[in-house]
Amino acid sequence: xxxxxxxxxFADFLLTQPMGQGVSHEDVMxxxxxxxxxxxxxxxxxxxxxxxxxxxxxQVPIKPEWVSRLSDIDGIASVLREIDExxxxxxxx
Numbered sequence: 001x002x003x004x005x006x007x008x009x010f011a012d013f014l015l016t017q018p019m020g021q022g023v024s025h026e027d028v029m030x031x032x033x034x035x036x037x038x039x040x041x042x043x044x045x046x047x048x049x050x051x052x053x054x055x056x057x058x059q060v061p062i063k064p065e066w067v068s069r070l071s072d073i074d075g076i077a078s079v080l081r082e083i084d085e086x087x088x089x090x091x092x093x
Contacts, residue, residue, distance in 0.1 A: 001084075006077035013051055013080075019043040033072050044070045052083055060086045 001009075011028035014020035014037075023037050031037050034044050045062070048070070052060045060083055069075030 001081065003074060003077055006081050007073060010073065010077050010080055013054075014039075014047060017047055017050060019047060028073065031073050034070065034076065041070065044076065048076075048079060048083075051080060056083060056086065 007029060008025075011025045014023060014028060015025060019039055023039075027037055034041075039047070045067075048062065048066070052058060052062070063082075066079045066082075069079055
């Protein structure tokens, strides 16, 4: 899946989250940082946790190296890609 497709996937998922209220799909597609969307660092971590719960049955641990990538939209999209590409058979328990 392309980077643009993951940006769209992030937009679609964000709009289902409480912290995504008031944010449009177009806002996400146009933004370069989470701050432009009014999303705090804590809330973006919650979005990632919720994404893991929904898409990987809460079986993927949050990685510390993701934190630096969660400030910009492309970084967030890359984290979602990494989560999606995690093989649950090899994920640590």
